[in-house]
Amino acid sequence: MDFSWTTEQELWRKTVREFAQKKIKPKVREIDTNKKIPEEIIKEMGRLGLLAPTVSSEYGGADLDWTMAAIAAEEIGRADISLAIPVLYLVESSWGFILDRYGTKEVKEEFLPKITKGEAFCGIAVTEPEGGSDILGAGKTKAEKKSKNWVLNGEKIFISGVKESSKWGGIHLTLVRTDPKAGHKGFSFFAVPLKNNKNIETTLFEDMGRMGISTGGFTMNNLELSQEYMIGEENRGFYYTMEGFSAARMLIGATCVGASETALELGIEHIKNRKAFGRAIGSFEGIQFPLAEHYTNIESVKLLTYKAAWIMDKKYKEGKFSHKDISLAAAMSKLRAPVYGFQLMNDVADWFGAIGYTKEYPIEMGIRGIRSYSIGAEGTMNVMKIIIGRELLGKDFLPYK
Ligand SMILES: Cc1cc2nc3c(=O)[nH]c(=O)nc-3n(C[C@H](O)[C@H](O)[C@H](O)COP(=O)(O)OP(=O)(O)OC[C@H]3O[C@@H](n4cnc5c(N)ncnc54)[C@H](O)[C@@H]3O)c2cc1C
Numbered sequence: 102m103d104f105s106w107t108t109e110q111e112l113w114r115k116t117v118r119e120f121a122q123k124k125i126k127p128k129v130r131e132i133d134t135n136k137k138i139p140e141e142i143i144k145e146m147g148r149l150g151l152l153a154p155t156v157s158s159e160y161g162g163a164d165l166d167w168t169m170a171a172i173a174a175e176e177i178g179r180a181d182i183s184l185a186i187p188v189l190y191l192v193e194s195s196w197g198f199i200l201d202r203y204g205t206k207e208v209k210e211e212f213l214p215k216i217t218k219g220e221a222f223c224g225i226a227v228t229e230p231e232g233g234s235d236i237l238g239a240g241k242t243k244a245e246k247k248s249k250n251w252v253l254n255g256e257k258i259f260i261s262g263v264k265e266s267s268k269w270g271g272i273h274l275t276l277v278r279t280d281p282k283a284g285h286k287g288f289s290f291f292a293v294p295l296k297n298n299k300n301i302e303t304t305l306f307e308d309m310g311r312m313g314i315s316t317g318g319f320t321m322n323n324l325e326l327s328q329e330y331m332i333g334e335e336n337r338g339f340y341y342t343m344e345g346f347s348a349a350r351m352l353i354g355a356t357c358v359g360a361s362e363t364a365l366e367l368g369i370e371h372i373k374n375r376k377a378f379g380r381a382i383g384s385f386e387g388i389q390f391p392l393a394e395h396y397t398n399i400e401s402v403k404l405l406t407y408k409a410a411w412i413m414d415k416k417y418k419e420g421k422f423s424h425k426d427i428s429l430a431a432a433m434s435k436l437r438a439p440v441y442g443f444q445l446m447n448d449v450a451d452w453f454g455a456i457g458y459t460k461e462y463p464i465e466m467g468i469r470g471i472r473s474y475s476i477g478a479e480g481t482m483n484v485m486k487i488i489i490g491r492e493l494l495g496k497d498f499l500p501y502k
Pocket residue numbers: 224225226227228231232233234235258259260261262308316473476477478479480481482483484500
């Protein structure tokens with residue numbers, strides 16, 4: 102066991118922290134109000150290797166491993182408590198990785214260099230109007246082979262980055278049925294470009310938080326794509342989706358840890374200085390004991406999250422561990438991180454008293470942002486429990502079959 106960071110990891114954290122604290126943190130309120138991440142921040146992230154950072158250098162990526170990617174996620178979360186830039190970071194990291202790993206040379210050449218520079222978006226489209234948790238049962242979107250091409254029809258909904266992808270260009274890796282009789286072995290994954298596409302209609306939602314990045318939906322009406330746009334092998338889309346979700350869930354853990362650390366620092370500063378009944382409110386058990394609980398909770402999530410990143414590095418670099426090990430570790434991180442983070446932020450708002458309910462302090466942006474992850478982005482809390490239960494009990498005990 103060794104809990105220390107390497108010199109390279111420490112240097113990377115310092116580099117990302119300096120950039121994020123200087124360039125991102127002062128802009129977070131503006132991003133939340135204007136509902137847009139400034140272009141100069143995206144471009145600077147690209148220059149620093151912070152867009153889809155695990156992508157190979159051949160396609161403009163930084164060749165980072167998952168521990169390094171998690172360190173950056175924590176630092177970006179620490180700077181942007183609203184979680185808008187962290188969402189952009191983690192979605193592109195996870196799905197850029199899947200595109201790099203399984204995409205065709207043609208599609209990788211077309212999109213990855215732009216994604217890593219901040220000139221195109223890379224997202225994920227799984228959820229449909231009939232349901233997200235039960236996409237394998239409820240999913241209606243399909244692709245049919247028509248001579249050499251695939252024709253896609255159906256609707257995807259509650260999808261991060263629809264506005265960005267429609268504006269900048271880029272792709273959403275989209276899960277569709279290609280063999281309706283084959284259950285989870287009948288889904289394939291396609292790279293779907295949303296910009297200027299007459300066969301795609303997009304919609305947008307007004308979210309409660311993480312306002313800098315959009316959530317929307319898109320309908321594909323006889324969208325024709327050539328074979329190159331299929332990611333990996335036909336009918337293996339479900340497996341690629343699960344692999345990408347595990348990466349995203351681990352990074353969610355890291356971003357929630359970062360945002361929670363900021364909230365905790367704000368809270369500690371305040372309870373040491375704010376006085377009531379003749380003493381600092383931090384002296385009261387009613388404040389100090391929750392502080393101790395929250396600090397312990399966040400430390401425990403941090404350990405779970407970096408353990409998940411470590412397992413991923415062992416798997417991808419050395420072939421040790423399995424996808425099931427990654428999926429279990431990432432699900433545990435995702436199960437705890439947004440809930441502990443939300444509880445902490447909620448208490449910190451209480452510690453601030455009335456000002457905690459205003460936009461004078463960033464805590465309300467944190468509460469609105471972090472809630473997206475416990476409500477369901479990248480899988481609901483109950484779905485995390487189903488994954489953990491499946492790994493502990495085996496497939497015979499699945500609640501669906
Ligand atoms: C801000 C935001 C961004 C998102 N971005 C994306 C994106 O980029 N791409 C994408 O594909 N999706 C995205 N999603 C959608 C997300 O993946 C889904 O919301 C999630 O999978 C849940 O699906 P649902 O909303 O249809 O809820 P449902 O699946 O209908 O679930 C409703 C409730 O029932 C519970 N439930 C369902 N089945 C069970 C069960 N067997 N046991 C116990 N409880 C159960 C769920 O836990 C949940 O509480 C996003 C969601 C949000 C909130």
